[in-house]
Amino acid sequence: MKRYLLPVFVFFLFFTSFGQVRPVFIEPALSVGKTLKGRWSANAKLVFRQQMGLFDSDGFTAFSQSDILEIQLFANYKLLGSKQITLGYLYGIDEPFLDEPAWEHRLMQQFTFGSGNGFKWVNRFRLEQRFGEENFRNRFRYRFTFDRPISGSQLDSGEWYFVAGDEWLYTFTGKAGEDHLENRLNAGLGYLFENGQKLQFEIQYRIIRMVSSCASSAWHFLVTHNLKW
Amino acid sequence: MQKLLILVAVIFFPFLMLAQQNVKYEREKKISAEDFPDAAMQLILPLLENAKAVKFYQETNQDGINYEVKLKYDKTHYSIEFDSLQRLKDVEELLDWKKATDIPRAAIKRNMDDTFRKQKVTRIQKQYNLKSSVKQLQSLPPSEDIILSINYELEVEGEMHRKNVLQFYELLFDENGELIQQRVIQKNITDNLIF
Incomplete structure (x- = not known):
């Protein structure tokens, strides 16, 4: 357990050492998966x-x-070889409880491949077309994530696992000065229930508009419940 | 009504048993060397001097509780399994499917092609079943004189003929590459890594 907590501690220490107050977000999420006919799932x-x-x-x-x-x-x-292609749609509302919240429609195309026994890892490549009320943006994302059981060489139900990952996001609009780069580094712990559901707690550090004079950063605390329907 | 229910149960029971046998169930728990059974420890004692990354496990499966040691010996990964009575069950040597030369590759491939429309081998282990008279393992791989039989255990991602479903299977082949056992491996969800 100690060897997993150490990198999390170093991760905290490194980023908090900047000594600035950064925005903090709490992000609960519910993810439901359903196996459909043949090779399809939703x-x-x-x-x-x-x-x-x-x-x-x-x-x-x-x-x-x-x-x-x-x-x-x-x-x-x-696809054969632990690969998967995905098409996705997102509807987002910014500040949903304000009188006139901003909305976004997003289309996503994704390719993932991964592997591993015990140490499971996934590479994710995603293209996004983001349609806002007043703007349109493209975004390319690459993420590497892995999880590993805390005890034993394979994750069994009723056990905790360590999860970590890093994601690079590049937004491009075709307009000068508006393209930007973002990084999201995360680490945390998850629990696999007897019924196959996973509950995951992660700390994510985001650096927004990297390599620019208006770079900023934020902490996100993610709590995600993954279940199969 | 009662007779009808008994009749239905009698008809369906063998099928239910068969369905259960085809799914691999295994639960593994890491334990300390102190918690590892003494008799089993005595059997592998000579190996531990030259072994690296030695880890001890208690494993629960359809057959009950087993004990397992995973270690690296002479740059090769091995797992040594014992039954609940601390008797040596087998020794498994991790191989590389693409590089391994001393395996009945053609026969295994032919058998897999008969079962699957498409398949990919994700893991292969050479399984040494040892004679019950073995008192202590002196080296790895086990010497010829204590080997009873050799099997090959493969983990395969495959799509069966006439089924458009990709699943993971555990396939057990004998030393001639003939299929002995086929089981479905239930994988944990990976949605947390994908979305």
Whole structure:
């Protein structure tokens, strides 16, 4: 257990050493998977993001504020060799409880491949077309994620696992000065239930608009419940 | 009504048993060397001096509780399995499907082609079934004089003929490459890594 906690601790120490107050978000999500006929499967994911401890130049303004509500739908087709191609759609609402929240429609094309016994890893490549009320953006994402049982060489029900990953996101619009790069580094713990469901707690550190003068960062605490229907 | 239910149960029971046997169930728990049974430890004691990455496990499967040691010996990964009575069950040597030369590849491939429309081998182990008279394992792989039989255990991702479903299977072949056993492996969901 100790050897898994050490990298998480170093990860915390490294990023908090900047000594600046960064926005903190809590992001609970529910992901439901369903095996369909043949090689097809479907997934639905509901994400609700809440920003905690809001400050402005005058100081504390609010304890929390809802930030994003997203509904994601995916159709997946399995390929031999632990590969999968996916088409997805997302409907997102920014600050959903305001009088005039902003919306977004997003189309997604995804290819994943992975493997592993015990140490399971997945490479994910995703293209996104993001249709906002006033703008359109493309985004390319690459993510590497793995999980590994805390005890034993294979993950059995009733056991905890360690999960970590890193994702690079490149937004391109075709307009000068608007393209930007983002990185999301995450680590956490998950639990596999007897019924095959997984509950996962992760800390994610995001660096937004990297390699630019307006770079910023934020902490996200992710809690995701994965279940099969 | 009662007679009808008994009749239905009698007809369907063998099929239910068959269906259960075809799915691999295995639960593994890491244990300390102190918790590993003494009799089993005595059997592998000479190996431990030259072994690396030695890990001890308690395994629960359809047959009950087994004990297993996983180790690296002479740059090769082995697992040594004992039954609940601490008797040596088998020794498994991890092979590389693409590089391994001393395996009945053609026969295994032919058998897999008969079963699957498409398949990919994700793992192969050479299984040494040893004579019950073995008192101690001196080296790995086991010497010829203590080997009773050799099997090959493959983990395969495959799509069966007339079935458009990709699944993982555990296939057991004898030393001539003839299929002895076929079981479905139930994999954990990986949605947490994909979405």
